[in-house]
Amino acid sequence: IRKPEVHQKWALVVGIAAFRNQRLNLKFTRDDAQAVAALLRDPVYGRFPADHVRLLSDAEATTVNVRAGLNWLARSAAEDDLAVIYIATHGTAREQDIAGVNYIVTNDTDVESQDGLYSTAIPMVEISNVIRTRIKALKVAVMLDTCHSQGAVAQTVTIPQSVSQQTIDRIKEGTGRMILAASRTEESSYESAKLGHGLFTYYLLQGLKQQKDAPLNTVYQFVQDQVSRAASANGWKQHP
Numbered sequence: 617i618r619k620p621e622v623h624q625k626w627a628l629v630v631g632i633a634a635f636r637n638q639r640l641n642l643k644f645t646r647d648d649a650q651a652v653a654a655l656l657r658d659p660v661y662g663r664f665p666a667d668h669v670r671l672l673s674d675a676e677a678t679t680v681n682v683r684a685g686l687n688w689l690a691r692s693a694a695e696d697d698l699a700v701i702y703i704a705t706h707g708t709a710r711e712q713d714i715a716g717v718n719y720i721v722t723n724d725t726d727v728e729s730q731d732g733l734y735s736t737a738i739p740m741v742e743i744s745n746v747i748r749t750r751i752k753a754l755k756v757a758v759m760l761d762t763c764h765s766q767g768a769v770a771q772t773v774t775i776p777q778s779v780s781q782q783t784i785d786r787i788k789e790g791t792g793r794m795i796l797a798a799s800r801t802e803e804s805s806y807e808s809a810k811l812g813h814g815l816f817t818y819y820l821l822q823g824l825k826q827q828k829d830a831p832l833n834t835v836y837q838f839v840q841d842q843v844s845r846a847a848s849a850n851g852w853k854q855h856p
Contacts (some may be wrong), residue, residue: 622755625664626693627700628685629653634674636724644807645704646673648761648817652702655821661828668692677705679722679736686746693753700757701743704817707762708733717741720762747793754792757832761798761805761816794832796820796839799854806852815843816856 631649633642653671656662670685686701693699706721712733713719719737726732747756798805798816811818819842823835840856847854 621696622698623694623696625656625662625668625698625700626689626753627653627656627664627669627702628689629656629669629671629700630677630682630685630703630705631671631673632677632705632721632723634723635721637727640706640721640725640727642706642807643809644813644817645761647812648704648814649673649702651813651821652759652817655824656700661825675723677722678724679738682720682722682738686743687750690746690750690752693751695752695754697753698755698757699751699753700759701747702759702761703743704761704814707740707760708737756793758793758795759820760795761814794836796832796836796856798843798856803854806847806850806854808846808850815846815854819843819846 629649629652631645631647631652633644633646635641649671650673653669656664656669657666670688672681672685689699689701703720708719708721710716710718717734718740719725719733720740720743721727721737725737726735743758747758798814805814805816807814808818813821816839819839820835822842823838827835827838836856844855
């Protein structure tokens with residue numbers, strides 16, 4: 617199997633803390649995304665050209681704009697490039713959809729009606745399909761920090777959950793694909809006021825800094841250990 621040297625590096629970074637429906641608001645997801653974008657652009661660590669990192673946060677991160685960002689990434693990243701997708705927002709559970717679909721909640725997603733998710737959110741399977749069929753880059757890293765603020769969502773939407781195993785399996789199909797999810801399917805991803813970040817993203821940033829030239833699976837092992845330990849210390853269950 618040919619493992620090309622990375623020619624160019626591209627990233628779409630999405631983080632939503634302030635939603636049009638304010639009851640969905642999170643605390644640190646925008647800061648998480650901004651910190652990830654800054655690390656990728658950092659000349660010491662990520663070494664991504666500044667204009668190769670597209671950051672969408674809060675009001676910018678509408679369903680239309682996130683879809684456009686995914687297509688920008690697909691258009692930009694050539695075969696020998698690296699494509700990175702980072703998303704920090706709410707994720708919905710399969711039980712909330714008539715067809716059992718997980719969704720990514722954007723800034724303008726309607727969670728108040730039973731048809732709102734389908735019409736205004738982004739199905740997780742759509743993101744996996746973009747990775748499988750539209751992105752030409754042979755190296756793709758996907759980082760999903762789907763957080764929740766318990767009780768914030770309407771009765772039509774239950775507590776959000778992490779990415780389903782089915783979605784993870786679909787994204788991993790093919791060569792050169794790696795996905796880091798913040799928690800197991802039945803768990804949620806927690807935010808920490810003490811750290812000023814979500815647990816997952818805080819330790820992801822630490823791992824990328826401390827092991828800046830290490831393979832991503834080595835960074836993942838660090839993140840998994842640190843997040844599980846920190847969550848347990850707070851009485852939470854979170855296993856990336």
